[in-house]
Every structure is written in C-alpha cells, then in structure tokens.
Amino acid sequence: MTHPTLTLSQITEVVNDAYEIFRHDRSGHNASYIPYLADVPSELFGIAVCLCSGESVAVGDTDYLFGIESVSKVPTAILAMEQQGAEYVLEHIGANATGLPFNSILALLLEKEHPSTPLVNAGAIAACSMIEPRGDRAGKSEAIASFAGRLCGSRLPLIGELYRSESETNFNNRSILWLLRQENRLFDDPQTALDLYTEQCSLGVTARQLAVAGATISNDGFNPVSREQVFDRRLAPQIISLIATVGFYERTGEWLFRSGIPAKTGVGGGIMATVPGLMGIATFSPPLDESGNSVRGQKAITYIARKLGLNVYGSSRPVIAR
Numbered sequence: 546m547t548h549p550t551l552t553l554s555q556i557t558e559v560v561n562d563a564y565e566i567f568r569h570d571r572s573g574h575n576a577s578y579i580p581y582l583a584d585v586p587s588e589l590f591g592i593a594v595c596l597c598s599g600e601s602v603a604v605g606d607t608d609y610l611f612g613i614e615s616v617s618k619v620p621t622a623i624l625a626m627e628q629q630g631a632e633y634v635l636e637h638i639g640a641n642a643t644g645l646p647f648n649s650i651l652a653l654l655l656e657k658e659h660p661s662t663p664l665v666n667a668g669a670i671a672a673c674s675m676i677e678p679r680g681d682r683a684g685k686s687e688a689i690a691s692f693a694g695r696l697c698g699s700r701l702p703l704i705g706e707l708y709r710s711e712s713e714t715n716f717n718n719r720s721i722l723w724l725l726r727q728e729n730r731l732f733d734d735p736q737t738a739l740d741l742y743t744e745q746c747s748l749g750v751t752a753r754q755l756a757v758a759g760a761t762i763s764n765d766g767f768n769p770v771s772r773e774q775v776f777d778r779r780l781a782p783q784i785i786s787l788i789a790t791v792g793f794y795e796r797t798g799e800w801l802f803r804s805g806i807p808a809k810t811g812v813g814g815g816i817m818a819t820v821p822g823l824m825g826i827a828t829f830s831p832p833l834d835e836s837g838n839s840v841r842g843q844k845a846i847t848y849i850a851r852k853l854g855l856n857v858y859g860s861s862r863p864v865i866a867r
C-alpha cells in the first residue's frame with residue numbers, strides 16, 4: 546500500500562481553495578436560543594490547520610474570539626479521564642451516542658442508569674461534577690480552563706457577556722441538571738456543576754487555537770506548538786472514539802459518512818477535527834444547521850478531507866513531507 550506524500554504548500558493550496566469556494570455561502574442560521582450568539586456576525590469565516598509537526602495554515606477570520614460552546618466538552622472529558630481514569634468515566638458517564646439532540650431530556654429519561662457520553666449536555670454536566678478538586682468551585686473552574694488552554698497551546702479567556710447571556714437563559718440545562726441529580730449521576734454540588742458547564746461553554750477561542758487542540762489530540766496528547774505532553778497518550782484513541790461517536794450529535798453518522806473525519810462542533814460556530822497522526826483542522830462560521838452544527842465548517846472540512854485523502858477509515862492516508 547502506497548501512502549501519498551503531502552507537502553505544506555499542497556495543504557495550504559487546498560485550504561485556500563476551500564475558503565474561496567465557501568466564503569460566500571450564507572446557508573444556515575446563528576444559534577438564537579443564546580442571545581449573545583444570535584448577534585455574532587454571520588459572515589465571519591476562518592479555516593486553520595495545525596500539523597503534528599507544529600506547522601500551520603490559516604485563512605480568514607482565524608483570530609476572532611468566539612464561544613467555544615460544546616467543543617469544551619472535549620477537554621473536560623479528557624481531564625475527567627486523566628483525573629479519574631478512563632474506565633471510571635466509561636462506567637459512570639459512558640461512551641454511547643444518544644441519537645438525539647445535544648440537550649435532549651428524552652435521552653436522559655430513556656437512559657436512566659444507562660450512561661451515554663461526556664460529549665452531550667447531560668454527560669458534560671456530569672463530567673464537570675467529577676472534576677477535582679471536588680467541593681472547590683474556584684479550583685475546579687481553574688482546572689477546567691487551564692487544561693483547555695494547555696490543549697489549545699494558550700489560555701482561553703472567559704467571554705463574560707456570553708456567560709451571563711447563557712446563565713440567564715439555560716432553562717433546559719437546569720432541567721437536565723435536576724434529572725441527573727434524581728438519577729444520582731452527579732458527583733459534586735449540582736449548581737456548581739451546571740455553573741461550571743456554562744462557564745466552560747463561554748470560554749473564548751480562536752480557530753487557530755482549536756486547530757492546535759485538534760493537532761494535540763491527533764498527536765497522542767503532545768502539543769506540537771507548546772511542546773508539552775498535555776495528557777496521557779493512552780487516552781488519545783479513547784477521546785477520538787468519543788468524538789467520532791457523537792461529535793455532530795444526531796447527525797454524526799452522516800458527518801462521518803461524508804467526511805471520514807472525527808470532529809466536534811459547538812453552537813458558537815466552531816468545529817475541531819482530528820486526523821490521527823497527521824493534523825488538527827478547525828473552522829469557524831456561526832450559521833448552523835438544525836442540529837447545531839456549523840454549515841460552512843462542515844462543507845470546508847469535507848472538501849479538505851476529500852482533496853487531501855484524509856478519511857480515517859481509508860487504507861491509504863497520506864504522509865506529510867518533512
């Protein structure tokens with residue numbers, strides 16, 4: 546089996562092409578259930594790639610600070626596995642797709658004690674409750690934010706206005722919280738768990754930072770920019786399996802069928818994709834489909850994946866020229 550060799554300039558060309566092809570695409574709508582997100586300019590669009598060597602490509606609005614939203618579920622899931630062990634997280638939260646929307650109460654009611662995944666709202670709130678030091682709100686908040694920053698290669702600031710906007714309107718997540726409590730699926734103070742979840746969703750991130758996070762995961766936990774081993778390398782395949790299983794919620798199967806790339810979306814318009822052993826790819830474009838996934842981001846990453854032959858289920862993925 547031959548593995549085609551890709552150069553940085555070939556990758557740059559394909560990323561620039563993707564930007565040009567989709568830059569005028571206006572399909573989808575900003576998330577409107579969080580007032581702050583409804584007002585983010587819809588035309589913003591950026592694509593960033595970070596290779597496992599640390600080299601990078603960026604085009605468009607890749608330095609715009611936007612709400613990380615559900616992409617934050619990924620670093621917190623890794624941190625929970627680091628602190629508690631992967632088997633503990635599997636046993637107490639799970640690794641299964643719900644097949645239902647990210648904030649589904651129905652999924653939670655159907656699950657009962659049968660856990661799902663730290664990458665939907667219910668499991669992510671449970672993961673926040675699991676983070677150490679338990680009983681210490683400030684300590685847990687710092688643990689979550691600093692771990693996300695190490696994954697991205699630099700600190701993620703809190704977008705205070707987004708946090709307030711989301712805290713005032715998160716009635717659905719409050720319902721999820723108390724159902725979790727009812728089923729004994731929280732491991733610390735309930736209100737703190739929800740507040741930390743809302744706070745982590747309100748961290749600001751850029752597409753460039755998300756590409757570094759994707760590359761770190763692709764690179765067995767070694768951040769190629771900061772040169773730090775951020776998490777135990779044995780957790781990399783496990784977090785990638787969680788991302789592949791439910792990264793696009795009820796549309797995950799379609800996404801994988803088309804792109805062949807494990808990726809996690811957020812309703813702030815970000816997508817973080819991971820191509821094991823090769824690179825992280827991130828896009829930012831606020832308009833979403835009905836499932837809460839960035840429309841233009843999906844098109845751009847699918848285009849790049851096909852042009853560069855990145856499908857992780859294929860047998861002849863490329864190598865990158867040194």
Ligand code: GLU
Pocket residue numbers: 613614615616647648666711718743746810811812813837
């Ligand atoms: N903070 C959002 C929520 O809980 C995140 C949803 C998402 O990005 O999918 O509704």
